[in-house]
Amino acid sequence: MNIINPATEEIIQEVEEDTATSVREKYRRVREGQAAWAALPVAERVGVIERFYEALDTEKDVLAATLTAEMGKPLQQSYNELNGARGRIKYFIENSERYLKEEWVTMEGATREKIVYEPLGVIANISAWNYPYLVGVNVFIPALIGGNGVLYKPSEYSTLTGLHIQRLLYRSGVPENVFQIVTGKGAAGEWLLQLPLDGYFFTGSYRTGRYIAEKVAPKLVPCQLELGGKDPLYVMDDVEDVDKAAAAALEGVVYNNGQSCCAVERIYVHEGVYDAFVASYVQQLKKMVVGDPLGPGVDIGPLSRPAQMEFLLEQVGDAVEKGAKLLYGGRRMEGKGYFISPAVLVNVHHGMRLMMEESFGPVVGIQKVRDDAEAVELMADTEFGLTAAVYSKSYERAEGVMKQLNTGTVYWNCCDRVSAALPWSGRKHSGLGSTLSYQGIRAFVQPKAYHIRP
Numbered sequence: 001m002n003i004i005n006p007a008t009e010e011i012i013q014e015v016e017e018d019t020a021t022s023v024r025e026k027y028r029r030v031r032e033g034q035a036a037w038a039a040l041p042v043a044e045r046v047g048v049i050e051r052f053y054e055a056l057d058t059e060k061d062v063l064a065a066t067l068t069a070e071m072g073k074p075l076q077q078s079y080n081e082l083n084g085a086r087g088r089i090k091y092f093i094e095n096s097e098r099y100l101k102e103e104w105v106t107m108e109g110a111t112r113e114k115i116v117y118e119p120l121g122v123i124a125n126i127s128a129w130n131y132p133y134l135v136g137v138n139v140f141i142p143a144l145i146g147g148n149g150v151l152y153k154p155s156e157y158s159t160l161t162g163l164h165i166q167r168l169l170y171r172s173g174v175p176e177n178v179f180q181i182v183t184g185k186g187a188a189g190e191w192l193l194q195l196p197l198d199g200y201f202f203t204g205s206y207r208t209g210r211y212i213a214e215k216v217a218p219k220l221v222p223c224q225l226e227l228g229g230k231d232p233l234y235v236m237d238d239v240e241d242v243d244k245a246a247a248a249a250l251e252g253v254v255y256n257n258g259q260s261c262c263a264v265e266r267i268y269v270h271e272g273v274y275d276a277f278v279a280s281y282v283q284q285l286k287k288m289v290v291g292d293p294l295g296p297g298v299d300i301g302p303l304s305r306p307a308q309m310e311f312l313l314e315q316v317g318d319a320v321e322k323g324a325k326l327l328y329g330g331r332r333m334e335g336k337g338y339f340i341s342p343a344v345l346v347n348v349h350h351g352m353r354l355m356m357e358e359s360f361g362p363v364v365g366i367q368k369v370r371d372d373a374e375a376v377e378l379m380a381d382t383e384f385g386l387t388a389a390v391y392s393k394s395y396e397r398a399e400g401v402m403k404q405l406n407t408g409t410v411y412w413n414c415c416d417r418v419s420a421a422l423p424w425s426g427r428k429h430s431g432l433g434s435t436l437s438y439q440g441i442r443a444f445v446q447p448k449a450y451h452i453r454p
Contacts, residue, residue, distance in 0.1 A: 001184065003160055006072040006302040007293055007337045015159050017184040023151075023191040026180040030122050030149035033177025038119045038147030042097050045145050051172035052141075053089045056082055056133075059168065063133075065294075066160050071129055072302040072338070073256050074293045084418075085133035089141055091420035092441065096145045099438045100445060112452040117445040119147035120222060121198030126189050126212070127162070128203040128226075129155035129304060130259040130360075135203040135226065136165060138424065138435040139444075143201070144174060146444040151197070153182040153189055155204075157304050197221065199444070203261075204228075206358075206384075206429040213432070224433035224443060226261070227426055228358045229386030232379040233264045233415055234401065236372070236392035237272030245391045246280035252389070252416040254288060254342050257301050258362035259308075261430075262387045262409070262416050265359050267366040268375045274368045278346060281366065282327050285344055290333065300362055302338040309338045312361040319345050319352040319365065330363065350381055358384070372397070376404050385427030389415035408434075 003012045018026070037045070056063065064078035073081070099117075106113040125139045132154055140150050154162025166181045182188050193200070193215045199222040202212050209225040216223050233252065239245050252264030269277045293301030303309045309332065316330040330343030340361070348355055348365030355365050369375045379388055379401075389411040390398040402410040408425035411417070418424055423434035434440055 001156060001159070003070055005069050006304055007339075009336050009338075012069055013160060015163075015183055018182050018188050018191070020191050023182055023188065024195070026182060027122065027151060027195050027197075029177045030151060030180050033175055034119070034122050034147075034149035037144075037149065037175060037178045040147075042100050042145065042147075045147065046093055046096055048173040049089065049141060049145055050093055052169055052174070053086055053093060055168040055172055056086050056089075059164075063161070063164055066164060067132065067158070068293045068301070070160050071132070071158055072293055072304055073259075074298045074301050077256060081131055081133050085137045088134065088137050088420040088436065091436075092137075092141050092145060095438065096142065096441050099441045100146065110453060112450075112454075114450045114452070116448045116450060117146075117442065118448055119445055122149040122151065123199035123201060123444065124192045124195070124197050125150055125152045126192065126200070126202045126204070127152065127154050127158075128261075129157035130256060130261070132158040132161045133165075134418075136162075138226070138440065139201045139203075140165075140179070142435075142441050143444040144169075144179065146441070148198075148444055149177075150179045151182055151192060151195075152179065153184075153192060156183075156185045159183055200224070201443075202226070209431065222433070222443070224435070225426075225431040226424070226433075226435060227386075227429060227431040228261050228360070228384065229263075229426065229430050230265045230356065230358050230382045230384045231262055231387045231389070231407075231415075232266040232268060232382075233389040234369075234375045234379060234391070235267070235269045235273060235277055236390065236394075236397065237270035238393040238397070239273060239391050240393050242273050242276045243280045243284075246277050247284055248391070248413075248415060250281055250284050250288075253364045254285075254300050254362040255416060257303060258342070259304060259360050260416060262418070263360070264389065264415055265364060266355055266379075267364055268369045268378055269366060270375070271368050271370060274366075278327070278344075278366055282344060285328055285342060288342060290339060290341060300342055303340065303361060304338070306338050308361060309340055312340060312343075312359060312363050315352075315354045315357065315359060316343050316345065316363060319348060319354040322349075322352050324348045324352060324354070324365065350378065356382070372401055376401055379405055383429045386430040387411065387415070
């Protein structure tokens with residue numbers, strides 16, 4: 001399997017793909033090793049993860065350079081991702097023992113009662129390429145701390161990062177028969193679905209997530225899906241600083257080259273501040289630097305693969321054909337690499353693909369609305385339910401909108417952020433289950449009820 005640099009289209013490295021036989025053998029090894037790992041005290045498993053936490057910092061230069069080379073995000077954003085991943089790991093380190101310890105529910109009377117949390121067993125972590133560290137540690141860190149064995153399949157677009165993760169976990173003390181990486185494309189994932197695993201945890205598209213859920217349903221094991229979104233942002237007419245709101249929205253659209261599950265993908269602006277917002281957004285967008293992700297001051301790098309570039313250009317073309325006005329960008333850039341100029345369009349409506357399909361790139365439409373009621377109606381007009389943001393001077397007014405939105409996360413005067421202390425979950429086509437927070441710790445264990453009568 002060739003690993004290609006999306007900025008240069010050059011082959012970085014060749015990686016041997018797994019076969020059906022090698023995947024089964026890796027499963028066998030992890031199945032044999034999981035029980036001994038689960039028998040260790042939680043504190044000892046946490047200690048191993050602490051060493052991994054330190055290793056991510058010690059080797060950050062190599063890890064960041066690899067991530068940028070194979071995925072295309074600007075180098076500083078690769079460092080940011082590593083720092084963010086360490087922040088999430090720190091949360092798990094500091095909180096896992098608290099939420100995994102046995103709980104006495106009834107201590108008195110004829111029958112005492114308690115809850116004990118046991119690992120699921122051996123789970124599959126089928127991960128994503130856009131934030132391989134962040135979405136990876138959401139799963140394999142609490143899974144390992146919880147006493148599970150893990151078969152980890154990184155995306156084919158972040159395989160080298162996945163190999164680094166495995167190397168550092170082993171160096172930190174995770175046994176080889178507890179964590180195994182599965183390399184390859186769709187076929188490798190299919191082989192994982194055929195195994196008698198105890199849980200499936202996937203990050204990626206709705207289409208693939210639905211397929212996985214349907215495929216593993218007869219097994220009656222946990223299947224958790226962290227899927228995409230078409231996340232809206234609404235700017236109310238009482239916003240105090242239009243330029244600041246426009247800057248925040250712009251970062252939400254283009255950060256990580258626009259390839260974020262919770263990226264801002266639709267913007268609705270009250271007619272009272274619409275013209276000022278659009279002017280500020282375009283002015284700030286024009287200052288964005290697109291280019292070599294290793295270069296200084298670069299804001300936006302290449303897309304991860306050529307098919308995504310063509311998909312975005314088709315969305316822009318469809319919108320223009322249906323009456324949208326392209327104010328800036330939306331074109332393939334000359335030279336090597338999968339680069340497009342970031343796009344902003346106005347005169348958009350929900351009959352356009354740009355406003356309904358997940359884009360996953362640095363393009364956005366801005367739509368004018370009359371009032372909060374129209375904004376709510378448009379924000380809710382989607383099959384997805386990941387995040388939604390509202391910018392307003394008044395929390396009470398913003399909360400009135402946020403309460404009406406069927407999303408797993410809402411933001412007031414911020415967007416495109418994740419906190420380790422809060423559950424990360426999607427509704428509708430944005431997923432099933434939660435990672436992060438104490439709920440994300442307990443997602444990888446199962447309760448056992450004890451009735452104790454002396």
